[in-house]
Amino acid sequence: MCAERLLGDVALAILAKAPIPGRAKTRLIPALGPEGAARLHERLLRHTLEVACAALPPERITLWTALNHAHPLFLELAERHGIALRPQPEGDLGARMHYALAQANGPAMVVGSDCAVLTPALLGTCTEALEDHDAVCLPAEDGGYALLGVRHCDPRLFDAIPWGTSGVMGETRERIAALGWRLACPATVWDVDRPADLARLSVAYPTLGAAP
Incomplete structure (x- = not known):
């Protein structure tokens, strides 16, 4: 079960696809194959949930699902951690992130499932940052970001x-x-998005980067 330590009233939305071969982590298929890429996606998602549940109580966490909302992995994670499941809406990534944040009706953060370096301490730091900032981000080395948090959601960000x-x-x-x-x-x-990231993952997180 998730940790009982309450860090304010900040909600966390985790966006994830079902680990369906050929549909998950598609940019890693050339290196891992469809099955291997899907298995890595599952490992990363499990890791993300463990991190989230070490920092926030379950009632503040929602796993927003895609591809197959009733996938056995989603059902297992919801039962194990006591978190909510909700289907991602239609639209591009921005529309889906905005929707998930807006449903919190208050301060909220959104993450994907491919940032292996996210830790409970870092997630807690981001949560606390919203006490005196309007927004918090974890910029990624590739020019994107791995986490975005806001006190009030605004569609212009997306x-x-x-x-x-x-x-x-x-x-x-x-x-x-x-x-x-x-x-x-x-x-x-940094995120695990491309084949070049796999060697780095294997060194930093041998279990996550284990061969498929």
Whole structure:
């Protein structure tokens, strides 16, 4: 079960696809094959839930599902950790992130499932940052971000963002500045997105990076 330590009233939305071969971690298929990429996605998702549940109580965590909302992995994780499951809506990544944050009706953060370096301490730091900042981000080395948190959700942070490019974080910074918001960026992190990331994962996290 998730930790009982309450860090404010900040909600956490985790966006994840079902680990369906050929549909999950598709950019890693050339290196791992469809089955291997799906298994790695499952390991990363399990890791993300363990991290989240070490930092926040279960009632503040929602796993937003895609591809197969009733996939056995989702059902298992919900039962094990006591978290809520909700289906991601239609739309691009920005629309889905905005929807998940807006449903919290208050301070909230959103993450994916491919940031292996996310820790309970770092997640707690991001949570606490929202006490005196309007937004918090964990910029990624590739120019995107692994986490975004806001005190109040605004669709302008997500509309017409060039998702999947190196300009995501820069554009998001500009949107936040235009809103007059205070932004905290406690750390820069890296995601597991491309074949080049696999060697780094195997060194830093041997269990996660284990051969499929």
